[in-house]
Amino acid sequence: MKKYLILEDGTVFRGDSVGATSISTGELVVTNNIGGLEQTITDQTYNDQIIVFIAPLINTIGMNRDDYESIALSCKGVIFNSIPVNQMNASNPSSLAHFLEKRHLPGITNINVQRLAAHIKKHGSMKASIMDTDDEHAIDQIRALVIPRDRVKTVSTKQPYPNPNVGFKIAVIDLGLKFSILRQLSIRKCDSVILPYNTSAEDIMELDPDAVLFTSGPGDPHEIPETITTCQQLEGKIPIMGIGLGHLVVALANGAEIERMRYGHHGSNVPTLEIATENIEFSNHNHNYAVAHSNMARTNFFITYRCVNDNVIEGLRHRSDPTMTVQFQPEAAPGTHDALYVFDEFIEMINSFKQGKQL
Ligand SMILES: NC(=O)CC[C@H](N)C(=O)O
Structure with missing residues (x-):
């Protein structure tokens, strides 16, 4: 299933859905972590943020419960350049896809994260949404959304x-x-x-x-x-x-x-x-x-x-x-x-x- 990452300035990236299929909005942050996926996703300092992993390929062996940093996830989504095929299989209980699905967290993979990171570096951090379509209403919705202050x-x-x-x-x-x-x-x-x-x-x-x-x-x-x-x-x-x-x-x-x-x-x-x-x-x-x-x-x-x-x-x-x-x-x-x-x-x-x- 295709998913769209739509930035508040109107830039659109298209990729493949992984994890929950819900739509979501948050502030984009680009992390250079190449490992430690579990620790990053469960770190509450990423509350209300969509985390972009800049590494070319991430998480080769599946999720490790000993590495969780909180019980409830509070980030708004995850974006990958690419993840291994076996991690896309949600019926595998240790897979990334299973983890994201069970915790209602949407993700997109096969996105050009290098281009995305360069865009954020040039224009500064901004809001973005993970969406099913890329119509104009989506962009209006993102602009109208106020990041919570609590x-x-x-x-x-x-x-x-x-x-x-x-x-x-x-x-x-x-x-x-x-x-x-x-x-x-x-x-x-x-x-x-x-x-x-x-x-x-x-x-x-x-x-x-x-x-x-x-x-x-x-x-x-x-x-x-x-x-x-x-x-x-x-x-x-x-x-x-x-x-x-x-x-x-x-x-x-x-x-x-x-x-x-x-x-x-x-x-x-x-x-x-x-x-x-x-x-x-x-x-x-x-x-x-x-x-x-x-x-x-x-x-x-x-x-x-x-x-x-x-x-x-x-x-x-x-x-x-x-x-x-x-x-x-x-x-x-x-x-x-x-x-x-x-x-x-x-x-x-x-x-x-x-x-x-x-x-
Ligand atoms: N590492 C943190 O505790 C984050 C502090 C603060 N929320 C910031 O973005 O600067």
């Missing part, structure tokens, strides 16, 4: 839940977390409690945590002013780590400004420079927003990481408070594993804060 509310947990262990107690503020953040905390024996995005500072402190972690998540950080206020109220009182959207929240809470990028960073091989060591790491990114350089000097933060390709700010550290952030995704999933040590630095920061407090 994406964190949609994906954040509604109720607190624990991820018990025997180490530091971490209050994890779920802005759309990936399971691998919890996996990395578990490896370090953290006794985590996962809380909704709008939990107040008072309720967080009532749990007597050793640290607070604001996770990655979808959308624009300005959409969650309550989380920014909570962060302001916690600042300096307790160690804080921000990842992805959490990094942007911490930055806004401290007077930084955020800008929308032209087409963002999406993929697991983005080179990032750690300024203190001059090490270049390849890390996993999915972001359309970034902290602006313009007024950094007026904040109390210094820049710890920047992207080698375009100088985008990728990490911050407070000059005196125990607060650290990274814009990239140190939990990887999919790789590389270059930046997993960021979680060790978080634990070290908690340790030093505790020792300082005891002195």
